[in-house]
Amino acid sequence: MGIAGFYLWLQRWYGECVEAVPEAVVKAAQDGQPPPERGGATRRFDNFYLDMNGLIHPCCHDTAPLPEPESEEEMFARIFAQVDLLYKIVRPRKCLVLCIDGVAPQSKMNQQRSRRFRAAEERIESDGLSSQCAEDVVKKGLPPPQTRNRWDHNVITPSTPFMERVGLAIEWFIMKKLNEDPAWRHIAVIFSDAHVPGEGEHKIMHYIRGLRAQPGYNPQTSHVIHGMDADLICLGLSTHEEHVTILRNQLTETFQPDHNRFCYFSLYKYRLRLKEDFSGIDNMDFERVLDDFIFLCFFVGNDFLPHVPLISIKTKGIELLLDHYVRGFTEHSYLTDRGEVNFGALATFLRRFVEDYMDKLRREYGGVLRAKVRAKANVEERVKGFEQELEEQLNSLEKDRSNAQEVSNAVHRLLLSILKERTRLVADKESLGFSYVDDNHRDKYYERKFGWDPEEKVTFEENVQRCCAEYLRGTQWVMRYYTTGCPSWDWYYPFHYAPLLQDLAQFTGNVDVKMNLGTPRHPVLQLLAVLPRLSLQALPEELHDAVNDPDSVLGVFYPEKIEVDFSEAHFSYQGVLRLPFINSHQLHSACQKLVQLEPDYGFTLLFCHESSPLHRALEPLLAGKDGKKGMIRIPKTLATQVPIAGHVGPHDMEWPRHAKLHCPDEGIAKETSYGSPITSNAACCYRYELNTQVLYRPVLLTERRKKTRDAEVAVSTATSAKERSAGSKSLPVAATVAEPDDKPPRGVKRGRQVPHKQQGTEAEAVVREEEATAPAKKHRAEGKAVKPQVKAKLSTNAVKERKKPRGRK
Template identity: 25%
Template sequence: MGIPSYYRFLIEKHSSLLKKQYESKGKKILCYDLNCIIYNCLGKAKYDGTNLEEYERIIIEETCKYIEFIWKNSGHCEEVFLAVDGVVPMAKMKQQRLRRFKSIVLAQYEVQQQVRAVDEVRWDSNAITPGTVFMKKLHAALEHLCKSHNGWSLSGFDEPGEGEHKIMSYIRNLKINGNTILVYGLDADLILLSMLHSEDNTLYLMREEMEVNKLNTTFLFFDINGFKNIIIPEYNKQKLLNYIMMMSFLGNDFLPHSISFTIKDAGHTFLYDILKKYNKNLVDSKNKVIWKNVSEFLKLCCGKEESGIEEFCKKKNQIKFYRVHKDRSTEYDMKMAPIQVTPCQWFVEKEIFDMKTDSLKKGWKETYYNKFLINEKEKIIQEFCKGLQWIIDYYVGKPIEYDWYYPWLNVPLWSDISKYLETNTVNIQYDIQKSLEPEQQLAIVLPPESYHLITNPKYKNFPTLYPHYYPIKFGFHSLGKKWFYECESEIPIFSSAVLRSLL
């Protein structure tokens, strides 16, 4: 569950938590959220369209080398756990589908901006998805790597679950506590997950030090226990779950963020200040959301919701170009800058914002729901609330509804959620299903251009049989987004429930 800007925000605010060395006590354990390593190794070989086997062999070899390089820089931890993404919940598949379809259009923009040659052939990075031939070859190499080291183990693509959640399950199942655990990974949600699992162990997030023009790779360690002590000085689990609930209102992989506040726009500071003053739990001791208290909390927050939306619209309307810093930007960043600013040129917020008066239009709330959500307000709020409980359950390792996802790209207004919860009961039921098979996930998340990666004939013809789910042309959702990299594909969601009904 990625949380945009969160890691950068934290290290700027709490730089002392980032250490060049970590303090070790007990057994040293290193856990890898592995998928980011694979992507980082793609540039280690040259692909020309004819050397597929050789290219993939080198990528797999480089991935294994870098795993060992990280291990050596961790201080040769005695125990190592490699976690590769398996089949993920539908809520995550939705995000993967939107991102993979967007990559096709981005490639066209890259040609337009002369970042990519018209006839340039590139390896399809969508192969880094459970169930492909490439992932099966990588799995075999990782198994061999683990067998060559004592104390190393692997959870591969053939086991369901996101890498970071596999790591948390691994930590929960440790027989002996009091360990020092390093978690290598780039997803910001690892910070929240690690805090939840740091009561009995000392945890650090391990990452490369990002310095421009630095020749040698060095690593930094983000002190999770230290951060937890800052965020929740008088720690108890309920207070941490309150914080996680608060973070859900700023957006993640499963629920979109409000257009009033994001982390970049001081949303974290605003909500956190209110949370510290609000002296009630949002989640009870059985990990159930206390909806009455959520209503009260949002009532305190929504006083600035309208002015926050208006301020965002003002700022976005004034943006004319995407600023790149020559000293820390690549040639790619500079050439693609005109594309990044397109959401400001589209300015879909004009539906609710009067550009002449620099203020929200009369009746903007009704327009927001009718134009951008197009459904019954109550239904949207109910589904959003289900998402809040689903996230808590997912974080603490409870059973979840694998088929659930939030079907819209916008969220209800905080003021409306608060009002709804004052007079309505939230009754959440889960329809527990087994996770899909890897090739079924491929059928859901891959665009037609990547269907060559599917080998199972049962799914090979899906784009032809169900063209509605595989549009060639589509737009982008840009409400509340300043830059193109933030925008999401506006395409039908091919859900796991629909796929089950077709089989």
């Protein structure tokens, strides 16, 4: 998700960063042949990461060139085929990481709830349109079209029976490939299923950050990430790794992912282009500018905050924000500092932006009607294509009635497409809303969107200030989420709309950036929070009656009628659902009376073949260990050879070595090509925890930075060894301490940063810089401006400190 239209915008402005995967490479992969030895077709990468939800969704839908799958087994077969195809295209040298979405933070859940409720509404509408089209088909003298029960796509949610099958199916697929495909035997495979909390793409980022923090890490390591979410571009930039590439399916004419066409988006080339775009800033720290670029994109769109009115891809929002950033840099300086928002600088930036651009934006894009008229014209053009195809189908029937049933099905499909396209439009006068060109648009906006009466001046302005404070706090939450991991599992933005940019610019209050990390929701609570009544079968039976009763504590969260705001929507799916926000504490207490909510968090699995270097290194270390108390830290020497960092322990209860293994899913065993048993298992399975996280610094890692990075690893904080050895299913770890087998640098005590008496090391320069900038951070948290020249002086001094040679004994 992320920024609507962001990838198409990137293709238009940075087309040289996009490289199509040659058809010959895809064809060779599909046929099981080696890739052609010419040009760039043979490129390879070290590590390959798959955001599995980006594969699961299209494999369960009717996406070109395949029709909708007829069974869940066919869905699994498509998932297996896509992973296999992508692996053969990328051919990773060292590691494959597969991540499925687990329980999401509350802020993401609100967006998932809105999407799934909207999907349920669309399903009801589609069923009604389908019945109407079936009647029209019969009236044309054709036999009734063949229909079948609709599959509920909302079950692609953690902890549903379907996702349980998916997790087990992928484990079996990994075991089959390691045992039977020689091309898999040299790599390590990491699999994080839906039992491990966190979104798939953020699990991937957590792995890359942890890997990057390891002593001896090679900065030339190449990473390729497959996923269709546009925010993967920003997440990739946030790693500050040079060699990151995004692999995407190319889109069909209907903007669906094509299973047979792929392209690479090179973040290496994109970084070079961005450096050119920001070249107007004198003496810039480009890595910090990159963080500011990521931060500014949040105002155009993200999954956690509603977009600011009039700032979008279509209104050239990114171009205007970046242009103003460069031209006004000497006035506002950097907007972020190591993942923390400089609210003083942001206020200066927004005030000038509103003065320079908002009048122009209101004049050019403030009228909602013109955009809707253009949208209607685009839809009518597509409808003409469907009508032409419909006429061709009916003409063919006049010549030959032997295929009447096929024609009937085709006519039904085309009529349904025509009706769906026309019902997508929102062009009635009642939904046209108001225009931002009006002089009193501010009062009208808050009155219509929030229900605040502008006549009550004091209360009205207090509400606007509270809305601005929460939105700005939300930008800090998102920035930390992108750079260091989830800062709070409980926080969410408590409004359906964003404040106006002019009010954000004039906000003078304090922004509370302190956040309690909390714990992930229980998977059952997430199901209750995001699934509509139409998907009731995915919930435990004990909860069905409570959800169906509108007067129960749970029933109030499932309204019969949902208000949808189409005032600024061009199409029906763009409407804002005004769903009641979930009260997590109320939900938990009500649910706990009906079902037992014991901790249900899983852990990541690490697989490898017994002939691989990884297994040969781990086997003597894990000799005599059991699954509960056998977690050991991966030695540094091994971490430099294989891209694995963290802790491992035995976990071969489900997949015992040298045993005959049968497919655990009867449907997969019967209906797919992966159902045959493994005669003698040669694959190894380990429990895996990557629990290293360092202090975030926007620095491009080079050989010269290794010593600094190694010091940071030693001073980071971590979960105790007692928790690791307890064997309980653990939560994602926010940070780690130096382990007993780590020898911390001189002047650094385990678990915290302590400056040594002798000055001169880069790690000590970081400590001194943080102490020096503490007052500035306080000002930022209070919304006060920090003078750019003071910041520049501090930064210059810090650089000088880092250039000094390391202190020697």
